[in-house]
Amino acid sequence: MHKRVLKVLEFDKVKEQLLQHVSSSLGRELAEKLEPSNDFDEVVKRQEETDEAAKILRIKANIPLGGIFDVRPHMKRAVIGGMLSAQELMQVASTVHASRQIKRFVEEFAEEDESIPHLLSQVDQIVVLAELEEAIKKAVDDNGEVLDSASDTLRHLRNQHRAKESRVRERLESMIRSSSAQKMLSDAIVTIRNDRFVIPVKQEYRAHYGGIIHDQSSSGQTLFIEPQAIVELNNELSSIRIKEQQEIERILIMLSAKTAEYSSEMEGIVKVLANIDFMFAKARYGRTIKGSKPIMNQEGRISLVKARHPFIPIDDVVANDITLGKDYTAIVITGPNTGGKTVTIKTVGLCTIMAQAGLQIPALDGSEMAVFGSVFADIGDEQSIEQSLSTFSSHMVNIVDILDSLSFDSLVLFDELGAGTDPQEGAALAIAILDEVNRRGARVIATTHYPELKAYGYNREEVVNASVEFDVETLSPTYRLLIGVPGRSNAFEISKRLGLDERVIDTARSFVGADTHQVENMIAALEESKREAERELDEAHELLRNAERMHKDLQQQMMQYYEKKDTLYEKATKEAQSIIEKAKRESETVIHDLRKMQQEKHAEIKEHELIDAQKRLTEAAPKELKTKHPSIKKKEKHVFHPGDEVKVLSFDQKGILVEKVGGDAWQVQMGILKMKVDEKDLEFIKTPKMPETKVIASVKGKDFHVSPELDLRGERYENALIRVEKYIDDALLAGYPHVSIIHGKGTGALRQGVQEYLRNHRFVKHIRFGNQAEGGSGVTIAELK
Structure with a gap:
């Protein structure tokens, strides 16, 4: 990718924002080197890595990336036999510990959600160096100090050092507490100079203590003297200190040699940690700009859904839908200056580069981006005083370079194509350049204010006109991109709104050709038609969504009803069968007893009557439902x-x-x-049949059909309850499983009264409020028995 294009599209600013989200110097190094790739598989892999990191951030909010250091210089020194400091060894142990924590974190997450193959592949390369970490942490603490437990010798020497130091302090404390010391000492304290314990003595009493002078105050009135009485003790203390330092160096050399044994493993760990830190930095940046993972393709298709420029605050920016490469390969954006044309092409260019760099783009889910072999851009004022080039000449130098380098898999962005020269010639050059780019199969977006290019999109199938909407009422651009509608001049309308005399405007209009008037009127009509079509489309989508929700709710209710009906029917059949079987068994017992009585007592009971009775009982049993x-x-x-x-x-x-x-x-x-x-x-x-009861008589003739809903809005409380009572009776006769009673929201009194009545009705099984599609809390649904 050309460095100049990256600079023009301000990709360096994207990297500056990305750097704010790294957790270590390792991730910072990769972020600083980030460049877009033109290899499709590499781009897809980068996007998937960023998406996996974003998934973890959505679910877990964070990942343990603390305690990572760039230990590669330390490892190089250790390999060649150098001694690492305690601080450097602590950084090695901290990095090993961090790698172990990250490995465990990713593997535990993968057990819950296996769709993070790239992260799993990374942590699989981490070798757990628990032995090295334990050895270092046993000898070095988190502050980079060597511990007493590093060796028995070191522990013994430090115990000696503390004991000897205590003796020295005791001797000096006794000196400064004496009565004579009050006048001979500048201050009654024990201090240290050149690693030896001393006391501050006034200049005139220097001979009293003897010993060695190590320092003096700035005024020369105080001398820091090591009294002769403790010189030997200080010498012993220094000797112990030297031995202690020698033992520390021995321990550090041993640990450095052990660290060098794992140099290749540590190199792999550092590389993996750098990659993981970088992946999560990209995910955090994507979350900051409310970005999404684009669908990548190799066919040169761009389909941005509500795309935004990442450097404009989200509350201020106007999101636009931008498509290119499917029905047309070129977009020509016309219209006045300061309307947002340049921002539009910069948005497309920057989103393309960000996508190819593996970053999420500031657009909604479902956006699609192409992997281009190269991206070219001629944007901004390129006037060069040093080269004595005009704006036009400088633009043409860039355009010549672009035409020499572009190919079928290129994306070309032209800002104010052909500007800076005679309008007629500039427009002709712009058309010729666009034709050449299209002939080579590249994708191109160009902005221009030349009216001649408005007809360009209508004369070529692969080109579409576009404009940035301008509100004449407020005299300001709305920054909404209108694809398919060329920009129109608003000079007359703006002048009129600003108070220019109508006579002057009419005179100006007379100088404009009739064809121009017709084109401007056509554009205005197109803009109005497009706005109206968009409004109607939004309304149609909303109606469709409501209808789909209602249809889904009805289907679900019907399924529940039929399932429950079948279940209840089967249950009732089985219960009836059980009752009849029990009755049959009881009847057989009775008949047996009767026969026994007949035999024993010669009762007047005829056999055929017993058989008939048993047959009637058998036939009374209901038959099982064979099929639904x-x-x-x-x-x-x-x-x-x-x-x-x-x-x-x-x-x-x-x-x-x-x-x-x-x-x-x-x-x-x-x-x-x-x-x-x-x-x-x-x-x-x-x-x-038409029974003669009063309730059924109320539904005779044309009123026999009962509506599945009762509207009580506007009714008085007493009348409403009377209507509910009669309506429930009618609904039960009609066989309705449930009915809707519309009472509205209002003060809630009617709703409360209706629901209280329904709860106490013996044929009402259950009541509930309607869902959103049914009317919400303004409707009560009653399920009938």
Whole structure:
């Protein structure tokens, strides 16, 4: 990838933001070297690695990456026989410990979610060096100090050192506590100079203590003297200190040699830790920009869903859908300056480079990006004073280089193509350059303010026009990209809004050709049509989503109803069979007793009467339900009438005929559903009789059909409860499994009264509020027995 393109598209700023998320110098090194790749398999692998790290961050929030150091310089010195310091050995042990922690963390996560193959592959390369870690930690603490437990000799020497030091301090303390010391000492303290214990003596009393002068104060009035009485003790202390240092060096040399034995393993550990740190830095950066993993392809297709420029705050940026490479290979964005054209092409270019670098892109899930062999960009003011080149000349130098290097798998971004020269010639050059890029099969996005290029997209199948929307009312761009609609000049509208005289504007319009007027009017109509189409599409999508939710809810309720119905029917059949069997056994017992009585007492009981009684009892037993879907039998054709009870053969369900809806079709009420059913699919069951009771008389004639819902909105409380009482009776007669009672939300009094009545009704099994598709808390659903 060309360095100049990376600079123009500000990929260096992306890396600066990425560096804020590394956990160690190892990850920082990889982040600083990050470059986009043009190898498809490599890009896919990078994206999968970042996605695995993002998955762990979503579930676990973090990963233990603390305590990692770049120990490669330490290992090199150890291998050639150098002695590592205690601090360096501590860093080696800390890195080994961190690698062990990360390995365990990833493996435990994989047991719950196995979809992290790249991370598992990384940690499989980690060799657990528990022996080396234990050896170092036994000798060196977390602060890089050698412990007494490093060796018996060191422990003995340090015990000696502490005892000897205590004796020296005691001798000096006795000196400074004497009565004469008060006037001879500058301060009654024991201090250290040149690793030897001394006391601060006034200049005029130097001869009193004798010994060695090690230092003096800045004024010269105080001398730091090692009294003659403790010189020998200090000498012994220094001797012990030297031996202690020699023992420490021996221990460090031994540990350095042991560390050198694991140099190759440590090199592998450092490499793995660097990769893991880098993977999680990319995942954290993706979370910061609310990025997503793009779907990668090799066909030059770009499909960005709500893409944003990563450097513009999320609350301020306008997200756009941008597609390229499927129905068209070139986009020409026209329109006035400061409308967001440059931001749009920079967004596409930067998202492409980020995707090929293995970073998530600032767009929604489902976005698709291509792996391009090269990306070229001519963006910004390239005027060069040193080379005496004008803006146009400098742009042309870049364009010449691009045309010399591009191929079919390139992405080319032109900003203000052909600008900086005569408009007519510039537009002609822009068209020629675009034709050349298209001829070579590359993908191209170009911005321009030349009106001649508005017709360019209409004359070539592989090119589409686009523009950035401008709000004339507010005199500001909306930054929304409109693909398929060329930009139009708003000079007259803006001038009018700013107060320019109408006469002047009309004069200006007269200088513009009729063709231009027609084109501008056409563009305005296109913009309005597109906005209207987008609004209607959003409304259609919302209606479709609501319908799908309602359909899903109804299907689920119907399935639950039929399953429960079959279960209850089977249960009832088995219970009835059990009761009859019990009755048969009891009857046989009675008959046996009667026969016994007949034989013993010669009772007047006839045998055929006993047999008939037993036969009647046997025939009373219900037969088991053999199948839930009995075969369809042909019956004599029946003339159907509204109100007839029928079976819908294709559903094997009962229903009530509501009305004929043309030809041989009927509207059938099955539970809460109304369906249009052909007469051939109906089987007559019966015509309901008209009992003379008051309740049933209320549903005679055309009112026989009962609605599956009752609307009480606007009713007074007492009238509403009377209507509910009558409605439940009607619904029970109609055989409804459940009904909807609409009471609205309001103050809640009506809702409370209705639900209280339903809870106490002996034929109401269960009540609940409606779901979102049914009306929410403004509707109560009553399940009937």
